[in-house]
Amino acid sequence: MKNPYQPIEAVIEEIIQETPTIRTFVLKPKELIEFKTGQFVELSFPGVGEAPFTPSSNPNIKERLDLTIMNVGRLTQFLHTLSKDTILGIRGPYGNGYPIEEFEGKEILIVGGGVGLAPLRSLILALFSKLEKYKKIFLCYGARTPKDLLYKDQILQWQKKIGVRITVDTGDESWKGNVGLVTSILKDLPLKMDNAVAVVCGPPIMMKFTTLRLLELGFKPKDIYLSMEKNMSCGLGKCGHCRMGKYYVCRDGPVFCFEEIKDIHDIWE
Amino acid sequence: MEEVIYYLTQENGLRFLNLLEKEYQIYLPQIIGEKGIFCDFGYDLPKTDFRLVKYASSKISDFTLNPYRSIEPLKIFYTLPKEKLNLLDKEERIAILGVKNCDLYSLKIQDYVFLGGEVTDPFYAQRRENTLIVSGDCSAFKEVCFCLALEINPFPEEGFDINFSFLDSGFLVEVGSEKGEKIINDGKDIFSLATTEQISERDKKRREIVKNLNEHIKLHSIPPKNNLQKIVKDGFGSAIWKEEALRCVECGGCNFSCDTCHCFLLSEDRFGNAHERVRLWDACLYANFAKVAGGANPLRYRYQRLRNRYLKKFDFFPENIGLIACCGCGRCIEVCPAKIDIRKILRELSIE
Numbered sequence: 106m107k108n109p110y111q112p113i114e115a116v117i118e119e120i121i122q123e124t125p126t127i128r129t130f131v132l133k134p135k136e137l138i139e140f141k142t143g144q145f146v147e148l149s150f151p152g153v154g155e156a157p158f159t160p161s162s163n164p165n166i167k168e169r170l171d172l173t174i175m176n177v178g179r180l181t182q183f184l185h186t187l188s189k190d191t192i193l194g195i196r197g198p199y200g201n202g203y204p205i206e207e208f209e210g211k212e213i214l215i216v217g218g219g220v221g222l223a224p225l226r227s228l229i230l231a232l233f234s235k236l237e238k239y240k241k242i243f244l245c246y247g248a249r250t251p252k253d254l255l256y257k258d259q260i261l262q263w264q265k266k267i268g269v270r271i272t273v274d275t276g277d278e279s280w281k282g283n284v285g286l287v288t289s290i291l292k293d294l295p296l297k298m299d300n301a302v303a304v305v306c307g308p309p310i311m312m313k314f315t316t317l318r319l320l321e322l323g324f325k326p327k328d329i330y331l332s333m334e335k336n337m338s339c340g341l342g343k344c345g346h347c348r349m350g351k352y353y354v355c356r357d358g359p360v361f362c363f364e365e366i367k368d369i370h371d372i373w374e
Numbered sequence: 375m376e377e378v379i380y381y382l383t384q385e386n387g388l389r390f391l392n393l394l395e396k397e398y399q400i401y402l403p404q405i406i407g408e409k410g411i412f413c414d415f416g417y418d419l420p421k422t423d424f425r426l427v428k429y430a431s432s433k434i435s436d437f438t439l440n441p442y443r444s445i446e447p448l449k450i451f452y453t454l455p456k457e458k459l460n461l462l463d464k465e466e467r468i469a470i471l472g473v474k475n476c477d478l479y480s481l482k483i484q485d486y487v488f489l490g491g492e493v494t495d496p497f498y499a500q501r502r503e504n505t506l507i508v509s510g511d512c513s514a515f516k517e518v519c520f521c522l523a524l525e526i527n528p529f530p531e532e533g534f535d536i537n538f539s540f541l542d543s544g545f546l547v548e549v550g551s552e553k554g555e556k557i558i559n560d561g562k563d564i565f566s567l568a569t570t571e572q573i574s575e576r577d578k579k580r581r582e583i584v585k586n587l588n589e590h591i592k593l594h595s596i597p598p599k600n601n602l603q604k605i606v607k608d609g610f611g612s613a614i615w616k617e618e619a620l621r622c623v624e625c626g627g628c629n630f631s632c633d634t635c636h637c638f639l640l641s642e643d644r645f646g647n648a649h650e651r652v653r654l655w656d657a658c659l660y661a662n663f664a665k666v667a668g669g670a671n672p673l674r675y676r677y678q679r680l681r682n683r684y685l686k687k688f689d690f691f692p693e694n695i696g697l698i699a700c701c702g703c704g705r706c707i708e709v710c711p712a713k714i715d716i717r718k719i720l721r722e723l724s725i726e
Contacts, residue, residue, distance in 0.1 A: 109493045110459045110640055110651055151642060151649035156667060178667025309670060336666045338640050342491045344656070345637030346664060348686060351693035356491065370610055374672040 109341055112149050112194030113138075118169065120189060124253050127220055128185060129161065129173040134195050140164055142205065142231040143224060143332065143360050146197030147340050148172060150187075154180040155194070157337045159359070161223035163230035173223035173255065199340035200359045203228050203304065203330065212241040212296045216315050218287050218307020219248055222255045224332055225306050229263060242267040243296060247287030247311070249273065251280045268295065287311060288318045298323035306332040313373040316363055326364040333358050333372070380547040380558060380565035381572055382538075387437025387545070391429065393561040394469045398506055400429035401451070403440035403472030419445065426472060439538055439545075440472045441514035443703055447633040448477035449484055452501050455630070459497065459640070459651040469506040476519075476701035478509060478533040479526050480633035483691065483699045487636045497653075506553055509534040511580065515587050518704025520717055522587050523596040526701055529580050539576040546576050594717040597724035602698060606688040609723035610681070618719060619677035621712035626657030628706035628714070634687065634699040637663075658682050684719065 115138075119131040138146065142164045149155035156178070162171035176185045184193075205228070213232065217225045225244075232242055244267060248254045251273050260269055270290045272283040283290055287307070303324050305315050312331055319329050335347035335354040342356030350369035352358060366372050382390060394400050403424040419425070424440040451470055488498035512519075512528035521528055530537045535554035539546040546568050549555045558565060597605055629635045639656040642649045656663065659680065664673040673679045691699035700716070707715050 108459065108496060110653070149642075152644065154642075155640060181667060334666060334670070335672070336664055338656075339638070341493045343487055343495060343636075343638075344640065345487075345658070345686070346639075346656070348682075348690055351690055371672055371678075374670070374674070 110196070110339065112147065112155075112196040114192050115148075115195040117187060117189055117191045117193065120187075123173060123255050124248075126177075126253070127173060127175045127255060129171050130184065130187075130193075131162075131169055131171050132193065132195065133169050137167055138170060138195065138198060139167060140170065140198035141202030142227045143202035144198035144200045145337070145340070145355075145359060146170075146172075146195050146199070147337070148180075148184075149194035149196075150180065150183060151194070153183045155338075156180045157199075157340065157355075159224035159227070159332070160198075161226045163234070164227060165231070165234055173220065173226070175220040197340060199337070199355050201357070203231075203360055205231055208232070208302055209235075209238045210240065210300075212301040213239055213243070214294065214296055214301055214303040214319075215242065215244045216287060216291070216303060216305045216307070216319075217244070217246045218311035218315070219253065220255065221307030221311070221332070222246055223306075225304065226256060226259070228304060229267070233266065236266065240300065241296065243294065244269045245272075245287060245290050246270070247272045247274070247290070247307075250275050251277055251282075286314070288314050291315065291318045291322065294322065302328045302330065304330045309334065309373045320363075326367055327362050329363040330360055331363060331366070332360055333366070335359075378549060379568040379573060380549075381541075381544060381568045382547050382565055383544045384437065386564040388434070389564045390561065391434070391437065393557060393564070394506070394508075395429070396560075397557075398467045398469035401426045401468060401470045401472075402429045402434070403427075403438070403444055405438075405440075424472065426470060439510045439540070440474075441540075442512050442516050442519065443474040443476055443705075444472055445631075445705075447631060447703070447705060448473055448481060449633060449636070451505060452484060452498050453488070453636070453638065453653070453655070455655045457497070457653055458643075458645075459653050465500060465504055467504045467506070469508055471508045471510070473507050473509040473530075473534065474512055474703075475509070475527055475530045476521050476703040477633055478507070478530050479521075479701040480699075480703075481533060482697060483634040483695075484636055486695050486697075506535045506557070507533070508536045508538065510538040511540060511576075512583055513540045513579065515583065515590065516704060516708075517590075518707040519587065519702065520591050520594065520596060520704060521702035522584065523591050523594075523599065523717075524698060524700060524702045525599050527580075528583050528587055540579065541572060541575050546572055595721050595724075596717050597720055599698065601724065602688045602720065603692045605720065605723045606684050609726060610685075612723055612726055614719060614722050614726075615677040615681045618714050619675075619680045622659065622676055622680060622714060623712055624659050624661065624676065625711060626659050627709040627711070628683070629657035629659060630655055631705040631709040633701050633703050633705065634691075635683075658686070680714075684716075 115132040115134040121129040145157045145159045158172045160170040161173040276284045337347045337355040338344040342353045347354035404427045424444045488495040509530040534550040537548040637656045643652045665671040687699040
């Protein structure tokens, strides 16, 4: 029987400095890891640790996958010291991913906060491959400062195909765009809420207030999709760390619609 | 399988062990006794308790079984407190004697976790396959026992390979699986068919312990099993979590001694120059159990973690498999240095 806890090797082919604290690692796993957008993998380095990350690349590209990682914890701090050609451990993919088939024929509002745009980039790229299937795609993205904005050049390209609004919590001298939390750009949206879904990813506090705002705007709880962050250790629904109500986030999520989890206590903590 | 019950004399008990020994490494209940046995940290274990120890025929002069469950939870034979996960060593086949019905019930929870789902845990599956379970009726109970409050009988009815019931003289032996049947068939000469009188003697003893244990449990006013999920869910905002958690020292003893607790952490350890995957039992009472990078921790406070343990047992598992993940073995009560008592918490939640 195969050992489900054993990672396979993946070599770092390229490292892209996205912001002062965020880097994208382009990985080439030894064996193909085919993932659905929104699924996650467990990345490890011997002697340092293992943690879950959601790929930020197009799921239709099979040989490589990108992980956009913020320097925030023990493992990620270490990852940020690594250079090209280093070998990491990877296993997965795990979880359900975004139900993009259900988005067909609908307008899609994508709301990202900070490094939460990483999984959403994968989603956007997946949607782009069947762009004609969706009525409209609209991205609202917020980061702390202009320096913290991810994928700036790519967003310029996306703007040719989809609506984009960007905001920062704090501007600088050169910033001419909106200043305020992401909820401040969630108004007068060019969307028909009765045929729209919203996909939200970001820090818990951002997801909380975004969800509340979306409900005010008329989104139904079943049409708001959230990527929940927990400390998944095994990824297989066995280790017990990521329980949320009757769910394991690794097994039943990480993507939930708000309808499924709205009655669970403390989901935003 | 045809249900056949056999009789085994006290004298033939040791011959039964010889029979088992041919195929299995035996683990046998051993009383701590007056001599005392010290665990690794020097803690003096209660003299009337039983441990499951490796059988060495030279040290045994009489065949005995434990009247109530052992100190260690049965799960310790299937997931080790710490184990390497890098290869599937060929593991020995073991026979565990002295398993009680609380342990067998809990095995359903462990099976769901490790055998169920999209991916089977190969380490657990292999050990499960290689293990012969020889269970036994309870002929007495401990103060902390409350299985019957959860509608679990103090005698096994399913989930064993072979089950022993105590008679005034000798044992009744019931076969529960093909694995068990094979052993009995190999030793036909030491077993005889049980008589109707012997079976009624067993049933009478079972009724007696049920009666006595029920009387004991009544003193604790544990709410009915079918209300427990609602009581624990509705008690989310109860003050009892904070009150009880004040005394908790976060030793994780309740988790580790629990027959149904299964949480583990994947980690690594250094072996020579190489790092290898290890799995460690984890405890949801530990401060970092749910912590994520960046510092967010949905179970930041001790009272949240204590409550989490109950929600997992009385809400998560009923929602997912229709079973409460508590078998009433009382190990968590016994082990807790802060005297946090699950019976009391359930009772107080039901009063609120």
